[in-house]
Amino acid sequence: MKQDLTLKKIPEFQNRKGPVLLIIMDGVGIGKPDDSNAVYLANTPTLDKLMAAPLYRTLHAHGKAVGMPSDDDMGNSEVGHNALGAGRIFDQGAALVENAVQKKTLFSSQTWAEALKNTEKHNSTLHFLGLLSDGNVHAHIRHLKAMIIEAVKAGQKKIRIHVLLDGRDVGARTALGYIENLNQTIAACSDADIQIASGGGRMITTMDRYDADWSIVERGWNAHVLGIGRQFSSAKEAIETQYNEDENITDQYLQPFVIIKNGEPIGTIEDNDSVILFNFRGDRAIEISRAFDEATFTKFDRKRRPNIFFCGMMQYDGDLKIPKHFLVNPPAIDHPISDYLCANNIRSFAISETQKYGHVTYFWNGNKSGHVDKSLETYIEITSDTIPFDQAPKMKAYEITEKTIELLESRKFDFGRVNFPNGDMVGHTGSLPATIISVEATDECVHKLIETVNKLNGITVILADHGNADEMFTVKNGVKTMKTSHTLNPVPFSIVDNNTTNNYSLAKNLPEAGLANVAATLCNLLGFEAPKNYQPSLIQINSK
Numbered sequence: 001m002k003q004d005l006t007l008k009k010i011p012e013f014q015n016r017k018g019p020v021l022l023i024i025m026d027g028v029g030i031g032k033p034d035d036s037n038a039v040y041l042a043n044t045p046t047l048d049k050l051m052a053a054p055l056y057r058t059l060h061a062h063g064k065a066v067g068m069p070s071d072d073d074m075g076n077s078e079v080g081h082n083a084l085g086a087g088r089i090f091d092q093g094a095a096l097v098e099n100a101v102q103k104k105t106l107f108s109s110q111t112w113a114e115a116l117k118n119t120e121k122h123n124s125t126l127h128f129l130g131l132l133s134d135g136n137v138h139a140h141i142r143h144l145k146a147m148i149i150e151a152v153k154a155g156q157k158k159i160r161i162h163v164l165l166d167g168r169d170v171g172a173r174t175a176l177g178y179i180e181n182l183n184q185t186i187a188a189c190s191d192a193d194i195q196i197a198s199g200g201g202r203m204i205t206t207m208d209r210y211d212a213d214w215s216i217v218e219r220g221w222n223a224h225v226l227g228i229g230r231q232f233s234s235a236k237e238a239i240e241t242q243y244n245e246d247e248n249i250t251d252q253y254l255q256p257f258v259i260i261k262n263g264e265p266i267g268t269i270e271d272n273d274s275v276i277l278f279n280f281r282g283d284r285a286i287e288i289s290r291a292f293d294e295a296t297f298t299k300f301d302r303k304r305r306p307n308i309f310f311c312g313m314m315q316y317d318g319d320l321k322i323p324k325h326f327l328v329n330p331p332a333i334d335h336p337i338s339d340y341l342c343a344n345n346i347r348s349f350a351i352s353e354t355q356k357y358g359h360v361t362y363f364w365n366g367n368k369s370g371h372v373d374k375s376l377e378t379y380i381e382i383t384s385d386t387i388p389f390d391q392a393p394k395m396k397a398y399e400i401t402e403k404t405i406e407l408l409e410s411r412k413f414d415f416g417r418v419n420f421p422n423g424d425m426v427g428h429t430g431s432l433p434a435t436i437i438s439v440e441a442t443d444e445c446v447h448k449l450i451e452t453v454n455k456l457n458g459i460t461v462i463l464a465d466h467g468n469a470d471e472m473f474t475v476k477n478g479v480k481t482m483k484t485s486h487t488l489n490p491v492p493f494s495i496v497d498n499n500t501t502n503n504y505s506l507a508k509n510l511p512e513a514g515l516a517n518v519a520a521t522l523c524n525l526l527g528f529e530a531p532k533n534y535q536p537s538l539i540q541i542n543s544k
Contacts (some may be wrong), residue, residue, distance in 0.1 A: 003335070005335065005339055005340050005343035005344070006343060006344065007340055007343075007344050007523065007528035007529060007530075007531070008528065008529040009527055009528060009529075010524060010527055010528060010529060010541065012503060012504075012541055013524070013525070013526070013527035013528075014527055016457070016458075016459070016499070016527065017456075017457050018453065018456040018457035018458025018459065019408060019413055019414055019415060019416060019453065019456060019458040019459075020414065020415050020416075020458060020459045020460075020461065020522060020525045020526050021404075021408065021415075021416045021417075021418070021449060021453050021458060021459070021460050021461070022415075022416070022417040022418070022461045022463075022518075022522065023418050023420070023446055023449060023460065023461065023462045023463075024081075024084075024356075024359075024360070024417070024418065024419040024420070024463060024464065024465055025047075025420055025423055025442050025446065025462065025463070025464045025492075026077060026356055026359075026419055026420060026421045026422070026423055026424040026425070026464065026465055026466075026468075027421075027422075027423035027424025027425070027427045027464065027465075027466065027467065027468030027469050027486070028047075028423040028439060028442065028464040028467070028468075028469055028470065028491070028492070029061070029464055029466065029467020029468065029469070029470035029471075029487050029489035029490065029491050029492075030058055030467070030470060030489050030490050030491060030492055031467060031470030031471045031487060031489045032471075036471055036472050036473045036474070036475075036483075037469075037470050037471060037472070038423075038427065038432055038435035038436045038438075038439055038469040038470070038472050039423070039439050039469050039470045040470070041432075041436050042436045042437075042439040042440045042443065043440050043443075044439060044440065044443040045443065045447070046443045046444070046446050046447040046450070047443050047446070047492065050462060050492065050494040050496070051492060051494070053494060053496070054505070054506075055494060055495035055496070055497070055505070055506055055539075056492070056493065056494045056495075056506075057493050057506055057513075057538070058490035058491060058492060058493060059463065059490060059491050059492075059493045059513055059514050059515055059517070059518075060490060060512065060513070060514035060515070061075040061080055061464065061465060061466045061467070061490065061491045061514060061515050062074050062075035062466060062467075062486070062487075062488050062489075063075070063488070064089070065083070065089065065512075065514030065515065065516070066079040066080055066082070066083045066089065066092065066514065066515055066516070067079055067082070067083065067089050067090050067091050067092035067095060067331070068092055068094055068095060068136070069094055069095045069098050069136070071488075072488075073094060073136050074135070074136070074137060074169070074466065074485065074486040074487065074488060075465070075466035075467075075486060075515075076137045076169075076281075076466055076486055077356065077359050077363070077424065077465050077466065078092075078281055078282070078283060078359070078363050079092045080359075080465030080466050080515055081359040081360065081363035081364045081465060082331070082333060082363050082364075082366065082367070083514065083515040083516040083518075084364065084465065084515050084516075084518050084519065085333075085336040085337055085338065085363065085364035085365060085366060085519065086333045086336045086337075086366055086516065086519065087336070087337055087516060087517075087518075087519030087520055087530070087531065087534035087535055088516055088533065088534060088535055089514075089516045089535070090331040090332075090333055091331055092331060093280035093281055093282075093313075093314055093328075093330065093331070094136045094137075094140065094280060096280070096314070096328050096329070096330070096331065097140075097143055097280045097313060097314070097328050098140070098142075098143075100327070100328045101142070101143050101146050101147075104150075106147075106327050106328060107147075107150045107154075109327055109328075111311050111325045111326060111327050112327055114309060114311075114325070115274040115276060115309055115311055115325075116151065116154050116155075116156060116274070118272065118273075118274045118308075118309040119156060119158075119272075119273065119274050120155065120156075121272075122272035122273075123157075124158075124270070124271075124272040124273045124274070125158045125159070125160055125267070125269075125270070125273045125274075126151055126156050126158065126159050126160075126273070126274050126276070127159070127160050127161070127162060127197075127224075127267070127269055127273055127274065127275040127276065128144055128147065128148070128159065128160075128161045128162070128275075128276050128278055129161075129162040129164075129206075129224060129275060129276070129277050129278070129288075130144065130162075130163075130164060130277055130278035130279045130313075131164045131165075131166055131202060131207070131279055132144070132163040132164060132165060132166065132175070132178045132179070132182065132199075133166035133169060133170050133178060134170065134178075135166055135168075135169025135170045135485060136169075137169040137281060137485075137486070138169065138207075138279045138280070138281040138284060138285075139278055139279045139280060139281075139313075141178055141181060141182065143278055143280075143313070144161070144182070144278050145181075145182065145185045147276065147278065148161075148185055148186070148189060148194065149185065149188075149189060151192075152189040152191055152192045152194075156192055157191075157192050157193060158192065158193045158194075159192055159193070159194040159195075160194075160195060160196075160197040160266070160267030161182070161194070161195070161196045161197060161267075162196075162197055162198045162199060162223070162224045162267070163178075163179070163182070163196055163198075163199035163235060164199060164200065164201075164202045164205060164206055164207055164220075165178075165199060165200065165201050165202060165239070165251040165252065165254055166178075166202060166251055166252065167201065167202075167250040167251025167252040167253075167254075167484060168202060168203070168251075168252045168428050168484050168485060169485045169486065170485055171481060171482075171483070171484075171485075172250040172251060172252075172430055172481075172482045172483075172484050173243065173250055173251055174251065175239050175251040175254070176236060176239055176240070179196070179235050179236055179239065180236075182196070183196075195259065195266055195267060196234070196235045196259060196267075197224070197258070197259055197265070197266055197267020197268075198223040198224050198227070198229065198256070198257065198258050198259060198265075198267065199223070199235055199238065199254075199256070199257055200219065200220065200223060200229070200254055200255060200256030200257060201250075201251055201252045201253045201254035201255070201256075202251075202252050202284070203216070203252040203253055204216055204219060204252075204253055204254075204255070204256070205219050205220045205223065205254075205255075205256045206219070206220025206221075206224070206288050207220075207279075207284035207285075207288075208284065208287050209283040209284045209286070209287065209355075209358070210283065210354050210355065210357055210358050211287070211354070212354045212355065212384055212386065213386045214287065214299045214300055215300070217287045217288055217291055217299070217300070218299075218300040219256045220256065220288060221288070221291055221300070221302060222256070223256040223257065223258055224268075224269055225268060225269045225302070225304075225306065226268060226303055226304070227258050227264075227265030227267075227268040228258065229255070229256040229257050229258040230255055230256070230257045230258065231257070231258050231259075231260045231265075232257050232258070232259060232260070233259065233260065233261070234259060235257070235259065238254070238257035238259075239251075239254065242254050242255060250430060250482070250484065252428075252484070269306050269308060270306055270308075271306050271307045271308070272307065272308070273306065273308045273309075274308060274309040274310075274311075275292065275308055275309070275310045275311075276311055276312075276313070276327070277289060277310070277311070277312045277313060277323070278313050279312070279313060280313045280314050280328070281316075282314065282316030282317060282330075282367070283316075283358055283363075285312060285313075285316045286316045286317055286322050287299075289310070289312055289316060289322050289323040290322060292305075292308070292310040292323070293310060293322065293323050293324055309325070310323060310324075310325065311323060311325035311326055311327060312325070312326045312327070313326065313327050313328060314326050314327070314328050314329070314330045315329070315330055316330075317362075317367070317369060320369055330367060331367070333366030333367060334366070335366075335531070336364065336365050336366040336519075337519040337522060337523065338364065338365050338372045338377070339372055340523065340528075340531060341372075341376075341415060341526070342372045342373035342376050342377065344528065345376065346376065346414045346415055346526060347376050347377075347412060347413045347414050347415070348376065348377050348378070348413060348414065348415040348416060348417070349377070349378040349379070349380065349407050349413050349415075349416045349417075350364065350377070350378075350379050350380070350416070350417050350418075351379075351380040351381075351382070351400060351403060351404055351407070351416070351417075351418050351419075352381070352382070352400060352418065352419035352420075352421065353381070353382040353383065353384045353395060353396040353399070353400060353421060354381060354382070354383055354384035355384045355395075355421045355425055356419040356421040356424075357379075357381040357382075357419075359419055359465075360417050360418070360419045361379050364417065378407070378413070380403055380407070382396045382399050382400050382403065383396075384396060384421075388429060389425045389426045389428070389429055389434070389438075390426055390429040390431035390434035390435075391434075393422065393426045393431075393434040393435065393437040393438040393441065394422070394437065394438065394441040395420075395421060395422050395425065395426070395438070395441075397420050397422055397438075397441045397442055397444075397445045398441070398445065400418060400420065400445070401445040401448050401449060404416065404418050404449055404452075405448065405449065405452050408449075408452050408453065408456060408458075409452065409456070411456070414526065415522070415526060418449070419465075420442045420445060420446070422438035422439065422441055422442045423435070423438055423439050423442060423464070423468055423469035424466075424468045424469070424486075425438075426438035426469070427468035427469040427472065427484070428468065428484050428485075429484065430472065430473075430482040430483070430484045432472045432473070435469045435472060438469070439469055446462060450462075450496050453496070454496070454498045457498075457499065459495065459496070459497045459499075459525050460495070460496040460497075461493075461494070461495050461496075461518070461521070461522065461525070462492065462493070462494045462495075462496070463491055463492060463493045463494070463515075463518065464491035464492060465491070465515065466486050466487070466491065467486060467487035467488070467489040467490075467491060468485070468486050468487060470487055470489050471483055471487045471489065491515075493518075493538065495525070495539070503541065503542045503543075504524075504539045504540060504541050504542060505539065505540060505542055506538060506539060506540070507536065507537065507538055507539060507540045508540070510536060510538060513535075513536075513538060514535075516534075516535040517535045517536060517537065517538050518538065519534055519535070520534040520535060520536060520537040520538075521537045521538040521539055523537070524537045524539055524541075525539070
């Protein structure tokens with residue numbers, strides 16, 4: 001029986017004429033007031049005013065509050081937008097995979113068995129491809145090591161590993177430590193021929209997202225499949241050489257490399273091999289999965305497409321079935337807020353530039369592609385530049401703002417959501433001056449949108465999905481280290497409502513509230529009681 005998604009109206013909000021606009025300042029957390037904090041250093045009169053207003057508080061945006069395994073785990077835009085749209089906390093990929101590895105259910109899955117059976121049948125190679133890191137945002141080295149050990153126990157004789165280097169969710173130059181860690185596991189599995197075969201920095205090798213730059217995937221394909229790239233005798237040599245060539249380069253931008261022996265690549269992906277993509281997060285895994293899975297493919301010339309068994313750690317897009325085979329079921333997020341809004345005839349729009357467009361659509365809608373109801377929803381993507389973000393730190397903030405104002409002033413919409421990626425994407429570069437500029441641009445654009453909503457007698461909700469720009473470096477024992485990863489800091493949450501007759505305030509009994517509490521809040525501000533199974537609203541209606 002189909003669930004009734006009709007929401008009960010709140011009388012106190014029925015006379016409101018203006019729209020509700022949700023603004024997500026991606027990566028703008030609340031950190032320490034010191035020289036490491038680009039948000040603190042930036043000129044942010046809008047944010048400063050919001051933080052001093054009555055309808056302001058902070059929210060948790062990491063760890064268990066967004067479905068991660070522990071509170072030591074950073075939040076990220078994927079899980080953050082899942083929580084914002086779902087209104088509830090679901091175990092995320094990191095937690096699901098960790099549980100499957102710990103309980104070994106991953107190794108009893110049909111997909112795992114098929115991957116190993118394929119190589120046994122053809123006396124071929126088992127390949128692992130993914131992010132070599134313990135950042136636990138896209139992957140975790142612990143999962144890779146566990147799979148290698150179990151594969152060897154199961155009788156696998158030849159394993160090749162294609163390592164994507166992080167420097168983004170972890171320290172900027174930490175790749176050598178992860179290589180050493182992995183090599184210790186390889187050395188302990190002496191019954192098999194296990195070697196690192198290729199690799200490269202994640203931002204220029206393999207891990208593109210949202211169709212932003214397919215040349216990134218092509219470079220990865222060339223290295224992993226064809227054996228085309230800079231040649232070295234080991235991954236350590238590849239990393240150290242590039243460090244020496246450019247003292248400013250960080251792991252995420254290292255050029256793709258291929259390991260050779262006797263002049264030949266040691267681990268190209270060939271017919272009858274099995275390939276396991278061990279990233280659990282979807283956005284940067286979808287494109288390489290398509291390159292392996294799709295018979296008809298036009299994004300770049302693959303030269304050859306080996307006949308392999310390919311699987312992902314998870315299914316990265318359940319609607320489009322990408323990839324066809326996967327090891328762990330993704331979180332099943334039912335009835336995100338968009339389902340309820342459409343069922344109650346709320347007209348909405350979602351807008352961002354390419355880098356975060358999928359977050360305000362796909363991830364917001366519970367990892368589902370497409371519209372819930374196209375007749376009620378408008379999705380706008382502003383094409384991102386393909387240059388390093390610190391070279392253009394304002395990104396497309398002004399273009400996003402201009403289009404959002406146009407959408408608002410059309411008076412066709414009851415609700416809108418907009419994501420400014422600047423604080424996150426520029427923060428990931430490690431450039432403090434550029435990140436300050438990015439935050440200032442975001443602050444200016446937020447001001448323009450608040451002014452527009454106020455003129456329309458609407459309500460603006462401003463928040464962030466996680467921190468990043470709020471901690472650009474750390475200092476330990478007097479040594480300053482660049483920090484390009486997300487933070488564990490809380491994020492701002494503010495409501496701007498110039499209607500002097502409003503009779504609500506922030507709820508006083510939610511000290512541990514997080515991003516999952518926002519959906520119920522939006523329902524209330526739109527004039528509806530929230531679904532009963534949603535996390536509590538951040539506002540309370542006061543008696544007149």
